[in-house]
Amino acid sequence: MTEHDAAVVQGEGIPKARVDALLRAVPPRDRESRPESLARAERQRRRWATQVVVTDELARRACADRGLAPPAEVSPALLLSVAESDVADLGSIVATALAHSPAARTLLTELERQQPVPEEAAWEYYTRNRDRFLTPDALRRGVNPFHGATDADFVPYEQAREGIVRDLRRAAGRRAFFDWLDQARVGVEYAPGHEHPGDPSQPDHEHRH
Template sequence: MTEHEAAVVRGEAIPKARVDALLRAVPPRDRETRPESLARAERQRRRWATQVVVADELARRACADRGLEPPSEVSPALVLSIAGPDVADLGSIVATALAHSPAARTLLTELEREQLIPEEAAWEYYTRNRDRFLTPDALRRGVNPFHGATDADFVPYDHARAAITAELRRAAGRRAFFDWLDQARVGVEYAPGHEHPGDPSHPDHEHRH
C-alpha cells in the first residue's frame, strides 16, 4: 500500500484523495479547542470518512454484480443533508454513506424491494401497535387505545395494511443492508490512520458510528 492510498478493496486501492474530498464536504461535528483533543477528533473523523468511502466503493461493486445502474455521481460537496433520526437509526457511517453514495442508495432500494413481508407479520404489527392506528376522531377525543376503545376507534386493518407492509419492508431492507455491509467489508485493508473508528486495536477507538 502506497502513501497515497487509504485502503485496498479486493486488490484495488482507494486513494486518500477520495477521503479528503469527503472530509472537505462534511464539516466536523466536534468543536474541540485543545490541540490534543482536536488532533484526536481529526484522526477519528478521517477514519470515519474512510469507512464512508469504502462503503461507497463496495456498493458500486455490489450494484455492478447485480446489474444495477446507480444514477450519475454527484460532487462530494453535494452530500445530502442527513436527518437526525437517520443517524440515530443507522449510525453516522451508514447514514452518511447513503447520503453520499448513489450506489449505496440504489443497493438499499433493491434490498428493500427483495424483502417479502408475510401477511401474518403485518397483522401482528397492527395488533401490537394499536395506538398507532387510532382514527383522527378518536385522537381528538383522547381515546385510550388499550382500555375502553371500540373497533370504530381504529383505522381498519385493510386500510392500514399497505403502509404497514411498506414500513416493515423498509426496516427489513435496512437490516439486509447492514448484513451486506458487514460481510462486504471483511478483508478490506486499511492504511495506518484510516482504520475503523471502533477498531479496538488502536488506543483511541470509539463506537460512535
C-alpha cells in the first residue's frame, strides 16, 4: 500500500483520489458546528466514502469474473440520487454504492435473476399478506381483510402472482448481494483514516451504514 492508496483490494491499491471525488459529489449529511464534532463527522464520512468506492471496485471485479458488462461509467459528479427508502432498506453505504456504481447495479440485477421463487413461496406470501391484495373497491369500502371479507374482496392469486414473484426475487437478490459483499470484503486492507465506519477497533466507530 502506498501513501496515495485508501485501500488495497486483492493486492491492488485503490487511490485516495477516487474517495475524494466521491466526497466532492456527495454533500455532508451532518451539520456540526463544534470543531471536534465536525472533525469526527468528516473522519466518518471519509471512511463511509471509502466503503462505497471499495464496493464499486469489488463489484467491477465480480462482474469481470462473471462475464458481465456493466454500462458506461458515470462520473461521481453526476452521482445518481439516493432514495431515502433505499437508505432505510439497504443502509447508506450499499444504497450509495448502487447509485454510484454501474457494476454494483449490474451485479445486483444478475443476482436477482438467479434467485428461484418456488410456487409455494409465492402462494404462502399471498395467503399470509391478504391485506396487501384487497381490491380497490374493498379498500374504498373499508373491508377488514382478516374478518368478514369474501373472496370477491381480494385480487385473485393468478393476477397477483407476477408481482409477488418479482418482489420475492428482488428481496432474495438483495440478500444475495449482502452475502456477496460480506465475503468479498474479507481481506481488504485499509489505510489509516479509511477504515470501515463501524470498525470496533476505532475509538469513534458507529453503525450507521
